[in-house]
Amino acid sequence: MTPLSTPSLSDLSHALLEAARRAGAETADALAVQGTAVSIEIRKGALETAERSEGVEIGLRVLIGRRQACVSASDTSTATITALAERAVAMAREAPEDPNAGLADASQLATAWDLAALDLADPAGEPGAAVLEASAREVEAAALGSAGITQVEASAAYSQRSLHMAATNGFSGGYGRTSTSLSAVAFTGSGTDMQRDYAGEGRIYALDMPSPLEIGRLAAERTLQRVxxxxxxxxxxxxxxxxxxxxxxxxxxxxxxxxxxxxxxxxxxxxxxxxxxxxxxxxxxxxxxxxxxxxxxxxxxxxxxxxxxxxxxxxxxxxxxxxxxxxxxxxxxxxxxxxxxxxxxxxxxxxxxxxxxxxxxxxxxxxxxxxxxxxxxxxxxxxxxxxxxxxxxxxxxxxxxxxxxxxxxxxxxxxxxxxxxxxxxxxxxxxxxxxxxxxxxxxxxxxxxxx
Known part of the structure; x- marks a missing residue:
């Protein structure tokens, strides 16, 4: 589903745990997250913003007794993971005691789950900037098609996020999710008489989204009702x-x-x-x-x-x-x-x-x-x-x-x-x-x- 699959995130989270143990942590948990996001914004008929971001983040929490510390990074090299663990342990040794800090007992942990039943990720994958821009322009055109609407700000976005979490108590698990969204803010009037309202929708599956026409018309309708x-x-x-x-x-x-x-x-x-x-x-x-x-x-x-x-x-x-x-x-x-x-x-x-x-x-x-x-x-x-x-x-x-x-x-x-x-x-x-x-x-x- 993703350029960096969940097994790779699993490897990262377990590497963090191993580094924490070597650095002297008594217990620890680790989180590895990979994400991709694409967003398009249309304003006054022009492409205002086109952004794409992707990356991996890692986080480590270490505990020494009831003292804990959290560290994170966006570099996943072995050297960084080692330094991150050493820094976390050093911080934990200086942290105040928290009598409520600590990992779950092994008996409390989830041991099985059905990701297919949750259906959190659209298998269609990333739509691409051109597809998102076309959708945003459809939303804009639909709103501007209502008499009285003078300006529209339309946006379209897609994101994908995968995570894997592991801990020294034996837990290890991960999953991914996707999101597609469309929205519009419509304006009418000017100066102190200007009115605006919006409409927007988001779904995990792009196929579940209402049409851009519906979203644009609803934004316009809501705005005109405010006059x-x-x-x-x-x-x-x-x-x-x-x-x-x-x-x-x-x-x-x-x-x-x-x-x-x-x-x-x-x-x-x-x-x-x-x-x-x-x-x-x-x-x-x-x-x-x-x-x-x-x-x-x-x-x-x-x-x-x-x-x-x-x-x-x-x-x-x-x-x-x-x-x-x-x-x-x-x-x-x-x-x-x-x-x-x-x-x-x-x-x-x-x-x-x-x-x-x-x-x-x-x-x-x-x-x-x-x-x-x-x-x-x-x-x-x-x-x-x-x-x-x-x-x-x-x-x-x-x-x-x-x-x-x-x-x-x-x-x-x-x-x-x-x-x-x-x-x-x-x-x-x-x-x-x-x-x-x-x-x-x-x-x-x-x-x-x-x-």
């Missing part, structure tokens, strides 16, 4: 978060239950384990094994087998998002949520997320709302991580009698995440191909600051 935007009313109103932005609400909850925040005691969700955080009947499910989805993976950044789990079940928070270190600090097992790069130790993060969908569409939520704000884009964020106080800039459409009345911009939505999440009413319009599938969401009683 004549005004500030909305100030007061307390219901808000519908469009599916395009609703995932941000779930993102705030996932950040709050991340093991790093919980271990520091700095999260507004620190006392909510086993308590209601969403309405009854709603669940938040993580499933790292969805086929052809960009965040799927067979094992985590510490070699533990990933699995499907209900983070929230029937509205009740069932657990934190943990790697080994945060789990040890909290006296809990890892939830196999470790993520890592080549230059830093693992840290917890989620993969594919699903929020329970409702039984009606977004238009039905608007009718249920009656009067209020439909949010289609958000700018800036002020979230107090300790209290959950929430304030975000937004734009979208004012809704009267359940119907879109006029476009609005330059407003602020405020509330408290603890209370907001308990009041969410979901639609059924989450897009199936997304890693985080969250439908449009209605929340009543939000504070709006506009005109």
């Amino acid at each position: 004549g935007s005004v500030k909305p009313k100030t007061g307390t109103f219901a808000v519908v978060y469009d599916e395009r932005v609703a995932a941000s609400l779930v993102g705030h909850l996932l950040s709050a239950i991340n093991g790093s925040s919980i271990a520091r005691g700095s999260s507004w969700a620190r006392d909510l384990l086993g308590k209601q955080v969403l309405p009854a009947g709603m669940s938040l499910i993580e499933d790292p094994h969805r086929s052809r989805i960009g965040s799927s993976r067979p094992f985590d950044g510490e070699g533990l087998a990933t699995r499907r789990r209900e983070i929230v079940a029937d509205g009740v928070l069932t657990g934190w998002v943990l790697d080994l270190a945060t789990g040890r600090k909290l006296g809990m097992p890892s939830t196999a949520n470790a993520m890592r790069g080549t230059s830093a130790p693992p840290s917890p993060s989620t993969t594919n997320i699903d929020l329970t969908q409702g039984s009606v569409g977004r238009d039905d939520l608007l009718k249920q709302m009656g009067t209020g704000l439909l949010v289609t884009s958000m700018i800036g964020s002020t979230i107090n991580p300790t209290t959950g106080d929430y304030s975000r800039g937004a734009s979208g459409f004012w809704v009267e009698n359940g119907q879109l009345a006029y476009p609005v911009h330059e407003c602020t939505i405020a509330g408290n995440l603890k209370d907001m999440l308990l009041r969410i009413v979901p639609a059924n319009d989450a897009r199936a191909h997304l890693s985080t599938r969250v439908p449009s969401i209605l929340i009543d009683g939000m504070t709006l600051a506009g005109a």
